[in-house]
Amino acid sequence: MVNLEHLITENRNPETVDLDSMTPMEIVTIMNREDEGVIKAVKKVLPDVARLIEVCTKKLEEGGRMIYIGAGTSGRIGVLDAVECPPTFGVSDQVVMGLIAGGEGAFVKAVEGAEDDGLLAEKELKEKMLSPRDIVIGLAASGRTPYVVGGLNYAKKLGCVTASIACNHNAAISREADYPIEVETGPEILTGSTRLKAGTAQKMILNMVSTATMVGIGKVYENLMVDLVRTNEKLEARLCNIVMEAAGCDRARAVQALSEAEGNGKVAIIMILSECGRLKAEEKLKEARGHVRRAVMQM
Numbered sequence: 001m002v003n004l005e006h007l008i009t010e011n012r013n014p015e016t017v018d019l020d021s022m023t024p025m026e027i028v029t030i031m032n033r034e035d036e037g038v039i040k041a042v043k044k045v046l047p048d049v050a051r052l053i054e055v056c057t058k059k060l061e062e063g064g065r066m067i068y069i070g071a072g073t074s075g076r077i078g079v080l081d082a083v084e085c086p087p088t089f090g091v092s093d094q095v096v097m098g099l100i101a102g103g104e105g106a107f108v109k110a111v112e113g114a115e116d117d118g119l120l121a122e123k124e125l126k127e128k129m130l131s132p133r134d135i136v137i138g139l140a141a142s143g144r145t146p147y148v149v150g151g152l153n154y155a156k157k158l159g160c161v162t163a164s165i166a167c168n169h170n171a172a173i174s175r176e177a178d179y180p181i182e183v184e185t186g187p188e189i190l191t192g193s194t195r196l197k198a199g200t201a202q203k204m205i206l207n208m209v210s211t212a213t214m215v216g217i218g219k220v221y222e223n224l225m226v227d228l229v230r231t232n233e234k235l236e237a238r239l240c241n242i243v244m245e246a247a248g249c250d251r252a253r254a255v256q257a258l259s260e261a262e263g264n265g266k267v268a269i270i271m272i273l274s275e276c277g278r279l280k281a282e283e284k285l286k287e288a289r290g291h292v293r294r295a296v297m298q299m
Contacts (some may be wrong), residue, residue, distance in 0.1 A: 007168050009141050009194050013187035027189075031196075034189055038200050041185050048181045049208050052137075052163050055179060056209060057216030059135045059161065060095065061289075066213070067128065068098045069151040070139035071115030073195040074165075074202060075100030076107055078139050081206040087235065089219040090227035096210060099124050101147040114147065121151025132159035137209075140164070141198035143171020143182070152176035165205055167198040181205065218290030221246055226265045226292055239265050246292075247272035266292050274299035 016022075016030060042049075056066055068078030079098035086093050101120060102111025114120060125136070136155035138148040143166030152162045153176050164177035167185050174180035183205065185197040214220060219227045224246050230236040243254040246269045257268035260278050270281040273296050281295070288294035 007142055007144075008184060008186055009167050009188065009198055010192050011187040012191050013189055016189040019189065031189055034186075034197060035200060038185050038197050038204070041183050042201055042204050045181050045183045045205075048179070049205055050212075052179045052181065053209055053212040053216065055161055055163075056135055056213040059133065060213060060217050062133055064131070064133035064135060065094060066096045066210075067125070067130070067134055067136050068096075068139060068206070069121050069125075069136060069148055070099075071101035071106075071145050071147045072110065073199045074139035074141055074145070074148075075102075077199060077202050077206060078137075079107055081203075081210050085210055085214070087229055087231060088225060089214045090229050091214070091219070097128065099128070099151070101145075115145050116147070118146040118150030121147050122154035125151055125154055130155065130158060130160065135161045135163060138162070138164040138173045138177065139202055139206075140171070140173050141167040141194035141202065143168045143173050145173070148173050149176060165202055167194065167201060218288070218292070218294075221266070221269060221292035226269060228265065230263055239263075243268050243272070266290070266295075270295050270299075 019027065060066065068082060070078045079100050082096045082098035085091050085096040099121065100106050102114035105111065106114060136152060138152045140148045149172050152164065152173060155162050156176060162177045163179035164173040165181045165183065166173055167183055169182050169184060171182055174182060183201045185201045188194060188196045190196065224242045226242060226246065228235055228239055230239055240251065240254050240258065243258060243265055244251060247254065249272055253272060257271050261267035261271060266285055267278060267281045269292055270285060271278060274281065276299065284295040284298055288298060
C-alpha cells in the first residue's frame with residue numbers, strides 16, 4: 001500500500017475535526033478562512049511561477065506547445081485552462097493542451113485507476129507527437145502521481161523542458177521537472193480532498209501561467225484581449241468594444257475597421273491608430289511579431 005502519511009495534503013486539519021457538527025455558516029466561514037491561506041502560499045512561489053512563464057513564452061515564440069498533464073482534479077484544471085485559451089487569445093487548440101489520465105471522458109466521469117499507470121502519459125504524449133520544442137507541465141497535488149511522473153520522465157528523455165506544480169514539498173514530480181513549483185497549501189478542511197485548497201492553488205497558478213504567457217507572445221494590447229475569436233454574438237460584441245476602447249473610436253468606426261480587417265482585432269486597432277490600410281497594418285504587425293504596441297510605435 002502506498003504510504004501517504006508524509007504528505008501534508010493528506011493530514012487532518014486540526015481546525016475542522018468537528019466538521020460534521022458544524023452549521024453551514026460555520027463550515028463556509030472556516031472554508032473561507034482556509035482559502036485565505038492559499039493566496040499567501042501562492043505568493044511565496046511567485047518567483048518560480050515567473051520563471052516558468054518566461055520559458056513558456058520562449059517555447060511558444062519558437063513554435064512549441066504548452067502541454068499540461070494531470071489526473072483527477074489536477075488533470076481537469078489543466079484541461080480547463082487549456083480549452084479556454086483558443087476563445088480568449090485566438091490561438092489554435094494545439095498551442096495549449098491538457099491531458100488527463102483516463103482520457104477526455106475522465107473530465108466528466110472519474111477514472112481513478114488511470115493515475116496509477118506510469119506509462120499511460122508517455123503513450124498519450126507520443127500520440128500528440130511530443131517534440132523537444134514543447135514544454136510539459138505536470139500537475140499533481142500530492143506530487144507523486146505515477147501518471148504525471150511517467151509523463152514528465154518521458155518528456156525529459158525526449159529533450160523537452162519540463163515543469164511541475166505540486167502542493168507538497170520534496171515532491172516526486174519536482175525531481176522530474178526543470179522548473180518545479182511547490183505550493184504548500186496545508187491540510188484540507190475535509191481530509192485528503194485536494195479539490196479544495198490544493199485545487200484552488202493550482203488553478204490560480206495556471207491562470208497566471210497561461211495569461212502572462214499570452215501577454216508575452218503578443219495576444220494582449222494594454223490589458224485588452226485583442227486576439228479573441230468571434231465565435232458567438234457575445235464575443236463579436238466584446239471584440240467591437242475592445243477595438244473601440246483600444247483605438248478610442250466610436251462603434252461605427254470600429255465596425256468598419258473590423259470589417260476591413262476581416263475580423264482581426266489587432267489589425268483593426270493598428271489601422272485606426274496608425275491611420276493606414278489593412279495590408280500596411282498586417283505588414284507592421286508581422287514585423288512586430290504580433291505585438292500591437294510595437295507595431296503602432298513603428299508607424
